[in-house]
Amino acid sequence: xxxxxxxxxxxxxxxxxxxxxxxLAGKLVSxxxxxxxxxxxxxxxxxxxxxxxxxxxxxxxxxIVFGLxxxxxxxxxxxxxxxxxxxxxLVRNRARSQAALAPALLGLATVLIPxxxxxxxxxxxxxxxxxxxxxxxxxxFVLGTGPLFAVLGYAxxxxxxxxxxxxxxxxxxxxxxxxxxxxxxxxxxxxxPLAASRIAQTxxxxxxxxxxTAASTVEGQQTVVITARTGSYSPENVQVRSxxxxxxxxxxxxxxxxxRSFLIPDRGVEKILPTKGETKIDLGxxxxxxxxxxxGMGMYTGVLTIV
Numbered sequence: 001x002x003x004x005x006x007x008x009x010x011x012x013x014x015x016x017x018x019x020x021x022x023x024l025a026g027k028l029v030s031x032x033x034x035x036x037x038x039x040x041x042x043x044x045x046x047x048x049x050x051x052x053x054x055x056x057x058x059x060x061x062x063x064i065v066f067g068l069x070x071x072x073x074x075x076x077x078x079x080x081x082x083x084x085x086x087x088x089x090l091v092r093n094r095a096r097s098q099a100a101l102a103p104a105l106l107g108l109a110t111v112l113i114p115x116x117x118x119x120x121x122x123x124x125x126x127x128x129x130x131x132x133x134x135x136x137x138x139x140x141f142v143l144g145t146g147p148l149f150a151v152l153g154y155a156x157x158x159x160x161x162x163x164x165x166x167x168x169x170x171x172x173x174x175x176x177x178x179x180x181x182x183x184x185x186x187x188x189x190x191x192x193p194l195a196a197s198r199i200a201q202t203x204x205x206x207x208x209x210x211x212x213t214a215a216s217t218v219e220g221q222q223t224v225v226i227t228a229r230t231g232s233y234s235p236e237n238v239q240v241r242s243x244x245x246x247x248x249x250x251x252x253x254x255x256x257x258x259x260r261s262f263l264i265p266d267r268g269v270e271k272i273l274p275t276k277g278e279t280k281i282d283l284g285x286x287x288x289x290x291x292x293x294x295x296g297m298g299m300y301t302g303v304l305t306i307v
Contacts, residue, residue, distance in 0.1 A: 024142070026107025031138040034111050038125040039134020049265055053189040056297060060183025067176030071169065121258065144257070181299075188298030189265060197292075197301045210239035210305040222246040224283075226302060228273055230256040233293070233302040242288045242306045248281040261296025270296075 068076040121141045125134035187195035193202040214235050215224045222244040227234050228251065240246060250262060252273045260273040264281070273279050283291070291304040 022104035023107040026104035027110050028107075028139060028142045030108040030111040031142045032135045034122070035125040035138025036131040036135035038122055039137070040131040041126070049189065049263055049268070049270060052296070053186055053265075055186075056182060056189065057186035060179050060181075060186055063179030063182055064176060065179075067172050067174075067179050070172030070175055072172075141257070185298030188292075188294050188301055189263070191265060191292060195298070197303070210237045211235035212239045214238045215240045217241065217244060220244065223249060224304065225249045225251060227251045227253050228255045228259050228262065229253045230259060231300065233259070233295075233300055236302045237305055238302075239305045239307060240286060242286050244285065246283040246286050248283050248304075250279045250281065252276050252279070258295045258297050259300050262293065263296060264291065264293045266291060269293075 065076060065079060069079040121138060125137040184196050188197060192198070214226060215222060215238055217223075222241055224238055224240055224246060226238065226248070233250075250271070250273060252260070252275060255273055255275055260275070262271045262273050262279070263269065264283075267283065269281055271279055271281065286304070286306045288306050291306060292301065293303070294301040
């Protein structure tokens with residue numbers, strides 16, 4: 001009687017990554033189709049900054065609740081959201097055979113999950129004005145985050161056997177962190193003193209010194225230059241003069257993702273920045289104080305300190 005040979009490391013790796021690959025493929029399909037739909041109707045419907053702000057705050061609070069439930073915090077333990085039993089049966093059966101079909105179906109369904117990051121990219125797809133551009137926006141978003149999800153999915157699969165009792169806690173903490181992150185983005189958009197970029201000022205600490213080199217005045221016209229790159233605006237704090245007509249110039253330097261959705265909530269300004277190039281915004285005559293700006297999800301922020 002021959003004994004079964006253990007699978008090679010390549011076969012084992014393929015078995016481990018098949019569900020993750022199926023999940024990401026399903027996610028790519030559903031998000032690309034949604035992007036195409038949003039782009040097609042972008043000319044007829046837009047998400048205002050106010051609506052987007054409250055959607056993001058609501059999504060953040062909801063995700064926090066799910067994280068607390070996952071951690072078993074008293075008062076939240078009973079909050080459980082599960083797919084239909086028929087879906088669960090399919091997932092269990094397919095999981096036993098290492099198939100990618102069930103994870104792919106779950107990946108398709110992720111388009112229905114409220115998430116601040118996804119809402120922001122959906123808003124960007126909506127403003128694209130075409131089905132092709134909207135589909136490309138959502139597809140790039142999924143492909144850009146795909147490697148991270150693959151690593152996390154593979155790690156979670158291995159951890160499920162090695163740290164079976166701790167996985168729920170790790171997952172709960174990750175969900176809670178995402179919820180706080182999403183909520184903070186909404187607070188940034190709302191200009192709340194509880195937002196991360198304002199909390200130091202709220203509690204009485206002094207902010208970092210403002211940059212004095214990014215603003216220049218020529219013949220009574222002030223020009224402020226900031227740079228938008230993937231993941232940041234710089235300088236984050238610029239000192240500008242009050243009482244002078246001011247133009248803000250946003251230079252895009254390979255900008256990708258939500259940083260391209262540029263907002264100045266107090267002025268009702270909302271611009272979609274190019275990947276490369278300049279975007280000029282007339283700010284009028286500024287009064288002393290501060291003027292905050294951010295990306296469309298409040299993830300990347302900056303401020304003009306007006307003196």
